Amino acid sequence: MKKIAVLLALSFLLLTAYKPFKTLFLSAQNKSVYGLVIHGGAGYIKNLPPEKEKKYREKLNEALEAGYVVLEKGGKAEDAVVAAITILEDSPLFNAGKGSVLNHLGQVEMDASIMRGYDLNAGAVAGVHHVKNPILAAKAVMEKSKHVMLSCGGADQYAKEMGLDVMPQEYFILPRRTEQLKKIQEKNNKNTENSSLKKHGTVGCVALDKQGNIAAGTSTGGLMNKKFGRIGDSPIIGAGTYANNSTSGISCTGTGEYFIRTLAAHTVSDLMEFQKADLQTAMKKALEKVENLGGDGGMIGMDKNGKVFWIFNTEGMFRAMKTSSGEKKIQMYK
């Protein structure tokens, strides 16, 4: 009887210690935790009219569910990120893809990036004028190119070569944006470089799939009235976007310059890796660094265990999350 007990104990130990079995146990343990978190930008978002609020809520829900379905079916985190972000890019409600803000020349110039946490591979495009969905171009750069970042004409051309949809500028430019630019330029006709810093409609998504892989992506039209050629934090790996399976995935929105100077997304990951900080503590500290320089905005994050956190120092942030543990939230205000 004693021998059988010892044998049983030994085989249990072997079973749990042997790597393939261990992996099996670990993945089984994590199997039920997957999900995603999205944002549609932070800024002066306060007391929206009910019909406008409803529109935002519906579009956030559509993007959230589109990403969730991918994960539910066992799809990859990066595919969920792309599923959610393309919907937000196609919607004129957000400052990404169709409906992007205009640079000081009245053009749409879009930035996007994506990163996956299991091999730290990443892709980004900056200053594209014609790709319908910049996040798809970023994903193509990540998956099919040896480069991480392509810009301007070269990025548009690459997207075309990859068979992605390209559109004329008119597709992206909304009359409402032309009006906004006109007003801003009339106001600050002496300082045409920097304005409208209070509006950040950037979109982003972080997802954790059933395999335990994290991916993060961000897409934006940048800052209204920005200088032709200006690159913000959204296409900068480590600034607006970062993903690392051993820590977390992060997507940021805000005055990009401050997120670049502090490497906000990468700081979260480093705090978790080097100081063993939890997601929440790390994100608070990273946003503090942005704030200390005078920057505003927000970020969404998801750690390797499926824990979601969001934070912003603006009036509001369009945000939503859904995980397989049954949690679902769609929020806008503080």
Next chain:
Amino acid sequence: MKKIAVLLALSFLLLTAYKPFKTLFLSAQNKSVYGLVIHGGAGYIKNLPPEKEKKYREKLNEALEAGYVVLEKGGKAEDAVVAAITILEDSPLFNAGKGSVLNHLGQVEMDASIMRGYDLNAGAVAGVHHVKNPILAAKAVMEKSKHVMLSCGGADQYAKEMGLDVMPQEYFILPRRTEQLKKIQEKNNKNTENSSLKKHGTVGCVALDKQGNIAAGTSTGGLMNKKFGRIGDSPIIGAGTYANNSTSGISCTGTGEYFIRTLAAHTVSDLMEFQKADLQTAMKKALEKVENLGGDGGMIGMDKNGKVFWIFNTEGMFRAMKTSSGEKKIQMYK
């Protein structure tokens, strides 16, 4: 007698504890430590012919001394960085400014960035075609623009508006580079995207001035035969360049994509900030992360106390350093 001793001890304590005095002592203590470290790229640098080696040594010395003079006269760290880097950009020996490598269309497309450690301000240009000294354009973006990063046509235009020298493409393109491109494209005419990853002639500089401020800068023509519009790590704050007065300044060279994915320069600073690692340990760990992904290259660093360290995993790296403690080195090989 005892009373006098107590009084003396008390006044000494007050003197050392009172902040203005403390600062005085500290700055006096640090006053004598200033200096700079430069690199001219890492790669297959081995057994150069004596006359070629002499040329490199002389140019590195010229850049080093030009930066050192700025510091000696009490100038700013960022001015020393620019003084050293412009000399390397103007030299056809290095892959930056004149003599930059060519993209797959046979054009020169240059990237540069600069950051100062006391306020974390930074500036960068990517994909410029005409600015004679991209590092000067990066400095103008840092000092005179609300943006951190400008790219392509917009960056060239901005440099022109700032009164910087612009040149036609012919100024930058050397016959030797056209030859190299031809050879590479003939070799890999099936894969024109990625090649010549073993040559990295990027240039960079980190300086610490008499005021205790750190600055770092990097300038490059990127990768030979790179895709039109490709952006490497050199103009990415946190990837190829980072400076923080509370930790260190870093400039990298190598296969930029890996330095972007690991945020190599920012990782050094974070290891020093979050793990209290010293410069050497932090740089070793950061390059390890690059290596783990399959990347090669090197980096130079200088901490807030004037300690210099360099590291590379290639055959060699053009590098030189000089500090006010009397140390001076110019090296190329392992």
